[in-house]
Amino acid sequence: MRLLNRSAGRLSRHRRGPLAGLFVLLLGLLMTGGLYTAFAPAQAQQQPSDEELVAEGRELFLVNCSSCHGLNGEGVRTADGDTQLGPSLVGVGAAAVDFQVGTGRMPMAQPGQQAPRKKVVFDQDEIEAMAAYVASLGPGPAIPDESDYSTEGLSEEERAAAVVRGGQIFLTNCTACHNFTGSGGAMPRGGYAPKILGVDAKYVYEAMLTGPQSMPNFTNGNLTPEAKRDVIAYLQSLDENPDYGGFGMGGLGPVAEGMYAWIVGIGVLVGFAVWIAAHSTRSSKNKTTDGTEKVEA
Incomplete structure (x- = not known):
């Protein structure tokens, strides 16, 4: 019993010694470094600086x-x-x-x-x-965050209001090139406005923000992120709406409709008229002086 008490006393004196705290600190640092080495490198490789x-x-x-x-x-x-x-x-x-x-x-x-x-x-x-x-x-527009262009969190009332506002912005600024249904159209000097129906919302937002090719850029100063999101909501509504007129002819507007009318409509009528003329030729029969019949077409 006296031996145990003496050993406990020695340990107690060593714990109170000046090197005990340093030893505990070094032990803690070694354990922390070991744990970091075991778990941190994979994350550091996945997220480069x-x-x-x-x-x-x-x-x-x-x-x-x-x-x-x-x-x-x-x-x-x-x-x-x-x-x-x-x-x-x-x-x-x-x-x-x-x-x-x-x-x-x-x-x-x-x-x-x-x-x-x-x-x-x-x-x-x-x-x-x-x-x-x-x-x-050099400084320029950053890649937008999903919250800037996503319409997933909007309620039905908010979405309907966004579609109305976006439709007004689109009809004012975009229909001259992309037409009323977003189906695109021809541009001068070999360019064209591409079809923007079915395009990811992020790329529609970035196109408005950066103005690729012949398109003007709409910075956040002249068209706010909320307004850009409204335009995206309007385009998404065009994707969701059925074509009540039946064959939409690409949705390219009166030029395409006129082309279909001339080529298909009038072309069919002209062809039918030619067919009737070819199969309804009347024959007139006149008798000659020698009694034979002369057939004149």
Whole structure:
């Protein structure tokens, strides 16, 4: 019993010694570092820093985009200076990259007035990396948050009001190019306004924000995020509404309807008239002086 008491006394004296606190602190740091090493590296790899994202985006940019947009995004012109192979990307922002690359418009197969939508070449991580690099070249519109363009959280009353407001904005600013039903239309100098029905809400928002190709850009200063969302709600309502007129003929308006009327309607009537004339020729019979019959058509 006395031996146990002596051992307990020694331990008590050591715990109160000046090195005991330091030992406990070092032990705690070692345990914390071990736990961090075991669980943190995977998360660090999944979430690279901004510098790493920009560096990755620059590598992708140099390989896939620099031939038209320049090594530093300054744009490229032909030797005579008359033709712009690729515009400057300084100040276009991450939203422009997300729209152009996310819809497959970039990279283009060859320079032209219009960049058609096609199959997407890069995955989302690569698109975000290139967007981060272009954003580092100069201030510009950022990629919008889902809350800016999503209409999922609206009630029926709020959605109906948004459709009305968005319809007014669309009819005032957009129908000249995209027509009343959003089916697109021809533009001067080889351009065209693409069909915007069925397009993801994010890309519609980014198109309004950045103004790709011939489209004017509607910044948040002249068209608020709420107004842009109202336009998206209106376009979604067009997708949901059935075509009560039957065959919609592409929804391209009176020009397309007139073309159908001339080619199909009048064309069928003219063809039917020719068929009647060919099968209803009357024959007149006149007798000649020798008694034979002469048939005159």
